[in-house]
Amino acid sequence: MKGTAASIICLFYLVILVDSERYKPTWDSIDSRPLPDWYDKSKIGIFMHWGVFSVPSFSSAWFWEQWKTAKLPAVVDFMKENYRPGFTYADFAAQFTAEFYNPDQWADILAASGAKYVVLVTKHHEGFCNWPSKYSFNWNAGDVGPNRDLVGDLAQSIRNKTDLHFGVYHSLFEFYHPLYLQDAANNYKTQDFVRIKTMPELYELVNRYKPDVVWSDGDWMVNDTYWNATQFLAWLYNDSPVKETVVVNDRWGKNIRCKHGGFLNCNDKFNPGVLQKRKWENCMTIDRKAWEFRRTATFADFLDLKDLTREIATTISCGGNLLVNVGPTPDGRIAPIYEERLRQMGGWLKTNGEAIYESKPWKHQNDTIRTGVWYTSKKTESGLSVYAIVLDWPDNDVLHLGAPSPTSTTVVTMLGYKGKIDWKSGGKQGGITINMPIISINELPSDSAWVFRMDGLNK
Structure with missing residues (x-):
């Protein structure tokens, strides 16, 4: 009888557990x-x-x-x-x-x-x-x-x-x-x-x-x-x-x-x-x-x-x-x-x-000083990578971003572009200043929006 009672109790709790897992x-x-x-x-x-x-x-x-x-x-x-x-x-x-x-x-x-x-x-x-x-x-x-x-x-x-x-x-x-x-x-x-x-x-x-x-x-x-x-x-x-x-x-x-x-x-x-x-x-x-x-x-x-x-x-x-x-x-x-x-x-x-794929929103969704720049982020082999999607090419070929806070280990690259990106800290303004690559449009990865990856930023 004790074994039967124990089995009934176990079955009872199993039913409760299964039911609790159902929506x-x-x-x-x-x-x-x-x-x-x-x-x-x-x-x-x-x-x-x-x-x-x-x-x-x-x-x-x-x-x-x-x-x-x-x-x-x-x-x-x-x-x-x-x-x-x-x-x-x-x-x-x-x-x-x-x-x-x-x-x-x-x-x-x-x-x-x-x-x-x-x-x-x-x-x-x-x-x-x-x-x-x-x-x-x-x-x-x-x-x-x-x-x-x-x-x-x-x-x-x-x-x-x-x-x-x-x-x-x-x-x-x-x-x-x-x-x-x-x-x-x-x-x-x-x-x-x-x-x-x-x-x-x-x-x-x-x-x-x-x-x-x-x-x-x-x-x-x-x-x-x-x-x-x-x-x-x-x-x-x-x-x-x-x-x-x-x-x-x-x-x-x-x-x-x-x-x-x-x-x-x-x-x-x-x-x-x-x-x-x-x-x-x-x-x-x-x-x-x-x-x-x-x-x-x-x-x-x-x-x-x-x-x-x-x-x-x-x-x-x-x-x-x-x-x-x-x-x-x-x-x-x-x-x-x-x-x-x-x-x-x-x-x-x-x-x-x-x-884009498997990305997460960053702490800033768009830039603090530059319109037409939107951010995503992703955990990568280097830590947290932040991506700036630039919708409009700057008139003077110089892009000032207010949201990123660079460090001595910051690296900036452009997705799809094999050349080195010339950039520097924004100085008193903070942020990052990027000199857009001045090359043939055929060498650029896109003619509609450009994405910069930034690694090693301040959190």
Whole structure:
């Protein structure tokens, strides 16, 4: 009997221990989960907005809503001038053909960008699923349009061809789903849409594609309790096939943004310019005006490499990750302007990634006297290395930095430049004065931003 009693007591304490290690469906418990290391180390990701909205390619991914509800004159006129009477938004799905979609080619471009993860839009607010979901009959890429699994094909190529982490974007709500409209009409006192449609899709996505990022959106009209957000996240962290690696954002209810979740997005293009207490992400677009491919875009609408390096510097120095968006064409191509920008960014990161990947914010995020200079830091073989990312070449070829405090053992180098850097202590002003290398532009490692590594500074 004593042995039996002892076994029961041990089993009792084992159950308590196991239960205590599980995350509960409360925000205090969900927020206590440590963010997997890979995400902070990665720093750069690629966002991909692709769906039926890519077919009209006219205004935005909100095209359907702008046409039928907001009735934006430009959108209404576009439809009148280019499509037959009676044409419906659903008719666009058959034109979402993706005939030139080559996931291996996408994987090559994404790897060349220097990014470490990719987040593919699997379902936007229009409700069309880019995978053959059993919860979206005849409104998914398996049943209509491409007649293939767009999500699964890219996931396979990413994992076979690159070392990038694969992630999925999923919109909780849909513009015109009858169950969602019914719940909204009931002031969200019913949850038929959540129970029958949107949450089953999320479980299906995770179990089928095992993403390392679940990027939620479409949450802003109602609180998290309607979405059953904490129940899903507790399952994701406790029992899902990606429980050890997955990261999530903060878009799980209108009361949750910028407060709870794995990392904080807050708002689109969130870039506070100062160090944040929690890990955050700046999701932004190469096309200044849209997230998806636009046939009406002009060359001036696109960020250039200098714009991108500015976003990288200002984001990473303040502890954020940068999620750079591109919009593929409806026939499945990454347009040349996007490919060029991604490969340019990858070239810059190949030279200067030492200052970006696995870095940490320094005690100063930007310089104390010189604008356009942002700092990161990293533990290296020489101790703590500090990196100054210089966005603008000084007019007189002399760079004064106020934040670094040099010592007799300080060494200054420029990433990607083999020559010796001429520098000295800033004297009474303090800091460091660097004579910028005056050589052919072809010999410089970049023409958009330059990174100086400083070792042996005062702590």
